[in-house]
Amino acid sequence: MPIEAIVKVLFIFAVMVMGLAPIITWIERKQSAVMQDRIGANRADLGGITLLGLLHPAADVIKLMTKEDVVPDGANRVMHLLSPLIAAVPAIIAFAVIPFGGVYQFGDTTLNLVAADIDWGLLYIFAIGSIAAYGTVIAGWSSNNNWSMLGGLRASAQMISYEVTMGLTVVGVFMVFQTLRLSDMALAQDTSFRIFGFLELYLGLNWGWIDWLRLPAWGIFYQPLGFLMFLAAIMAENKRPPFDIPEGESEIIAGYHLEYSGMRFGLFFMSEFIEIIIIAALTATIFLGGWAVPLLSTDAIIGGISSVMGVGFATGLCVLIHFATFMLKVIFMIWVQMLLRWSLPRFRYDQVMNLCWKILLPLSIANIFATGLVLLWVKG
């Protein structure tokens, strides 16, 4: 068991943190270049090889590592040095409960592609996320700089407000799937429902085509409003544009990380990008079916392949298919976030707060109420 857990942790670290995070910085640059009609990052080269600009993440790391690490006069040294860690560690350990695939049976051994398959998975993510707020708040306070301080204050107000809303927007999903365990949520979405099934159910119509028009049973189809609100709330938690008022270059220079240089700034930068991956993985798991292939259940995949190649090979292939599906959804959600980041201008501070307390909060409570009514009606 410990060895299995260590392998999973190393895998997550290698693929999601060390592998995907640098590539996202490249995606971000390329996305902005495409949207602003530029060529984009292509200058870092090794003897003429640029790899489409993929060398830029490596160049970034070398630059950040070799820069001087400045601690400003009058700063609280310990807090100043600790806060990038407080920001980065929660982002990384949140991957523990993300299901990269289902549970597979190889003869006697079971393979569960979740590092920690706990019953309160989503609560764990929310708990971890609430700790992450300290990174920015303390960074702003400890720098002994008024702009940083303003950034820290803004960050604390924004993150507290959106934490409440973020929790309430997914309550509808808990109600539909009747669980908080992320792997169970993904499993519940590994099926499909008939779009016009209600015709047969309530009107007694029995047309053949009703069985064929199907949608995957994803959270986004049960909770479309919940999906939009959750995405808005969790993107505000990550403090990226259009919600980047704690940094707001035009008003408070760079906000909470103004006095950071070198790799300590790099850690803030990295934690932001790791959080993008977490957001993508979380929305993919809750709303987009996780590892489930649309309209093709696990049994159908394994059954279909094993009739040709044997059960063991079929299960192994199914693991790969599910993992690839999950990663495709994650990359899609990352792309959606990049698209939003480069399309929308920064909101004003009062707009961000109004969106949270006056729009998202009442709407999410209405969503919970409506979901409850529908569930009562459908399930009796």
Add this chain to the structure above:
Amino acid sequence: MTVETILFYIFGSLAVVSALGMVLNIRNAVASAMSLVVTMVSLGAIYLLLEAYLVAAIQIMVYGGAIVVLFLFVVMLLNLSTDEFPPGRQRLIKLAFVIAGVTILAQVLIALGRDPLLAAQPQTVPEGFGGYRQLGIALYTDYVLLVEMASLLLLAAIVGALILAKRKID
């Protein structure tokens, strides 16, 4: 020693040390608040070791996260020092602290003086005890009246705070 025991000693001592750090750190209110965070998170870890997962999550989310962030917000915004209170008020505050400390100490002593076997009798808990399902069912069936009363109390507190704040703004 099992892994659980070792972890308990680690988090227990962390909780005690950071609690002391919070109280003894009189010069720096922010460092005090951060010590409180460490205390809360270590307590959450101890709840985890007791397999009280929901309590652990709420401990970290509400006490470790939201409440202390609010403390920090106020501390950073006001930057208060003790000199800003009038001397009479300061004496009152100290008296309140002494009364609270003595009360808690008395409670601890009474708890320690009770028959230790009473507390140590192991009992098996039903399946899923303390999970979010059981807690939700208990809260919204047997204790629904108490939940509603508590929410009414909180609502009154919010409205009161709003009125107080509004008078200052106007």
